[in-house]
């Protein structure tokens with residue numbers, strides 16, 4: 025913490041000044057993260073103007089109050105009419121100051137925050153500070169000189185790496201790169217900043233402007249770095265808008281005088297600001313933070329948890345154990361016999377062996393983590409754990425038997441969680457003596473990598489157990505989404521519906537390869553048939569068989585997937601599924617035999633195939649997803665549309681730049697989506713039943729966003 029200011033002072037003016045000897049201390053105090061809203065910009069401008077005009081001031085020191093220097097432009101202002109002064113003008117004014125300006129950085133100096141520091145003439149940072157230009161993650165580029173000053177200070181290669189990745193650069197690396205001038209010896213930012221300023225004054229150091237930086241002097245090297253970045257963006261970020269503009273802006277830094285290039289940067293920034301991708305990405309940014317705001321977390325304190333139990337050492341159980349170990353928690357795993365627990369331990373170790381092999385962990389590091397892992401075949405090993413996660417075979421009787429054991433051995437107050445993806449958690453909870461302690465924690469595979477965690481809230485659970493689940497998610501660095509109990513919760517329930525829409529499209533005339541290609545073009549990394557091959561077709565097949573008895577006989581049922589599975593073609597692991605994977609290859613090739621099966625099934629069903637354009641494919645695929653998303657919100661399985669969005673962006677590969685399916689629906693227009701559904705319903709009224717919520721919103725002229733706002 026640098027300096028406290030009273031909240032009333034902060035509200036009055038988020039930028040305060042105070043003369044410390046000859047140094048004007050300028051403190052930005054705009055909680056929670058010192059974002060550069062219009063009042064901060066005005067305050068900074070006035071402070072610099074005042075310093076230049078005041079003969080008693082010899083130097084200026086800019087610091088941030090609270091936990092960060094400055095986290096960037098105020099994202100909430102984007103999309104509103106711009107207010108003067110623009111941040112780029114503020115940075116230019118700081119740089120033009122006739123007196124040396126020093127930025128003393130702690131916490132985050134991100135985006136516009138780093139740009140303010142780059143406008144300053146000297147930069148010192150404490151060791152824990154993080155510097156970065158993460159605008160790319162919001163569909164933007166640094167628009168206040170960041171694309172111009174950064175390459176002039178650190179060269180094109182490092183600048184492009186920082187701007188295109190948006191990563192947070194640790195202070196020590198920033199020093200090495202030349203982004204800052206000094207690493208503070210202590211973490212007292214204010215004292216270090218003042219001392220540095222004194223030292224500069226004593227040495228008669230005047231303003232030293234980043235715009236005059238010489239790191240682009242080797243033009244050939246700079247051009248090579250730009251060309252390489254351009255090729256990389258073409259390959260890996262083809263669908264995104266702002267990375268292309270970032271490369272252009274850095275090219276301008278090389279080719280044009282500073283002021284001219286800065287004007288271009290502003291133009292590019294405005295183009296990004298106007299792009300739907302910016303709206304989608306900023307929606308995702310806020311939605312990811314909103315999801316943690318749930319009634320139970322507001323109403324109750326989490327129970328403390330220090331020691332985690334995991335039942336089951338298969339892929340899921342081991343992944344969950346690794347996620348907890350990675351968060352520094354001790355983990356006890358229980359399996360039914362020696363062979364199984366040995367396999368469970370091996371599954372955990374395999375993850376760390378992989379890291380050691382890649383040089384990302386030392387053998388000692390692995391040993392230290394594994395020392396926190398304990399395997400047992402006896403449930404009594406759980407007597408001290410605070411939270412147990414069950415990840416055994418997906419069968420209600422097997423799960424109930426596990427919960428009976430947990431009920432028997434766990435201490436009072438222990439949280440008892442199930443990782444089921446479909447089963448009725450209310451029934452599991454009701455089968456033991458403490459249903460108030462039972463919650464669903466639906467991890468996604470691989471559990472140590474995937475960010476999404478559905479927190480499933482059964483009827484009898486107590487609020488502090490739900491709050492504990494959200495706290496666990498934070499500790500494990502997961503993105504939690506609150507879900508109600510139903511078959512498939514939020515994600516898998518909606519998936520089941522749009523997956524059927526894909527099957528209908530296939531039987532009606534689009535090939536699985538056409539559908540995958542259209543879905544990839546929309547921005548997904550993979551199409552649904554590729555995903556099925558990756559996950560293993562046998563999993564979906566087992567679910568279909570389980571549900572066969574309860575399926576509505578009047579509902580359309582496409583049998584192609586069953587024909588494929590009956591041949592033992594389960595995807596990558598069997599070297600063929602929807603695609604062929606010769607010699608264990610992971611990129612599939614279209615399979616003429618699959619197309620023949622599809623044809624035969626069309627004939628059996630009496631369907632004359634027709635052509636679908638990519639646009640037609642996406643309209644059906646998305647309409648199915650949005651309609652079921654609306655049902656899920658309508659039934660309060662999801663609290664808000666934004667919870668559906670975060671589920672799909674973090675668990676199902678939905679392109680983040682579109683914000684999520686519900687945000688996408690708002691972008692298209694709910695009336696259009698509803699019109700599509702009604703059109704499709706002419707062919708299959710049972711499948712295409714408009715969600716009552718969608719109908720209501722269209723009638724009221726509202727969008728999904730109106731429900732996000734109402735709930736928060």
Ligand code: 3H9
Pocket residue numbers: 056057059092095096097098099100111112132134135136137139158159162164165166167168170310313314
């Ligand atoms: C930019 O700078 C453009 C310029 O180049 C050009 C302009 C012309 N604005 O994340 P947390 C809120 S683009 C407004 O939970 P943490 C956040 O919503 C910007 N609000 O805290 C939350 O609100 P609530 C480039 C913001 O400690 C609260 O602050 N900068 C902003 O885990 C706490 O946030 C970025 O992209 C903002 N800029 O992490 C940095 N940032 O409590 C974005 C946060 O109501 N920010 N809020 O839910 C971050 O990465 C993290 O917030 C940070 C702190 C690492 C700073």
